[in-house]
Amino acid sequence: MPQYTFTHQEFLQQQLQDPAFRAAYEALAPAYELKRLRILKKISQAELARRVGTKQPSIARLESGYGFRNLTFLKKVADALDATVEIRITPKKLTAAPKTKPRVTRAAGAGKKKKLRT
Numbered sequence: 001m002p003q004y005t006f007t008h009q010e011f012l013q014q015q016l017q018d019p020a021f022r023a024a025y026e027a028l029a030p031a032y033e034l035k036r037l038r039i040l041k042k043i044s045q046a047e048l049a050r051r052v053g054t055k056q057p058s059i060a061r062l063e064s065g066y067g068f069r070n071l072t073f074l075k076k077v078a079d080a081l082d083a084t085v086e087i088r089i090t091p092k093k094l095t096a097a098p099k100t101k102p103r104v105t106r107a108a109g110a111g112k113k114k115k116l117r118t
Helices: 008-015 019-027 029-040 047-054 054-063 072-081
Strands: none
Touching: 008 047, 008 054, 019 029, 047 054, 047 072
């Protein structure tokens, strides 16, 4: 029976075809980046927690993707890692600008009640 071997990149690309896998993978991307940056800077979770003013389990939860508390906490973690937080909100699908209704103006005297002559 032939054995097939895949590189990590090939396997990942194959798995990313599954929408559920892709959604989970993308949801964990910020946590992965935080952990990667912490490791590159050779800082332990305990040391990062001390710098942020929290406890090590809070950092572990954040790095697992389940500990996101709020943007203030995330900014403190980023500051302790000498990094910045960037958040973008972009439309899922670009659409044409909404058409504005033409502005209706009244001519002089329009809208006034006229007296009926008898």
